[in-house]
Amino acid sequence: EKYNVLPLDDRTIELYTTRRPGSEVTRNTFTFRPGTARIDRFAMPDLRNRSWSITARFALDDGLPEGVIVAGGARTSGYSLYLRDGAAHFAFNYLGDVTTVTTPVEAKALDGPTLEVVARCAKTAEFEGEVTVEVAGRGGEGRQIRMLPWRQTLFGLHIACDLGSTVTDAYSPPFHFTGRGLVVDYRLQDDRDDLRGATEAAAEAEARISLAEQ
Secondary structure (H helix, E strand, C coil): CCCCCCCCCCCCHHHHHCCCCCCHHHCCEEEECCCCCCECCCCCCCCCCCCEEEEEEEECCCCCCCEEEEEEEECCEEEEEEEECCEEEEEEEECCEEEEEEEECCHHHHCCCEEEEEEEEEEEECCEEEEEEEECCEECCCEEEECCCCCCCCCCEEECCCCCCCCCCCCCCCCCCCCEEEEEEEEECCCCHHHHHHHHHHHHHHHHHHHHHC
């Protein structure tokens, strides 16, 4: 009481899973390209308990390329978006239980100079969602996934390769992406209560800073 520090905050896991107001991870959009260094788990896009999309665009020079587009995590948990055997795949690893969504790439999708592949998750309940994979605007059947309340990986995020102990056994590392001109865009939705609170707190903090600088 003497130093005005009461009441003390006895939260543990709640603080671990909530984004710090004003931090970089309150962003809802991210863009990555090949050559990006490994992204630390606390700086990578936060997909937990929310709706999101990962959109990859790349050139079609000599047919459909293969390889990892983006991989976050490792064998114990995480996700990977990759191309193999004429199809786009999204593998989601929940404590070693891997769910894979696959959409074949039709021949007509290869007629243009570029191709767009989208992995999309629509939140259906707390820490649950339905994942679909779209190729050139055509989506396949969705599958349900479960999400952990804490960050799922110690290994961070890799672009155009998977340098960890891979999320899925469907390929061997590093499974470099063989295409050209790859751009990966993340779009995150604020359909999670603590994220809404973090966004509001960040806006309030920025307003206070602006007033203090006047």
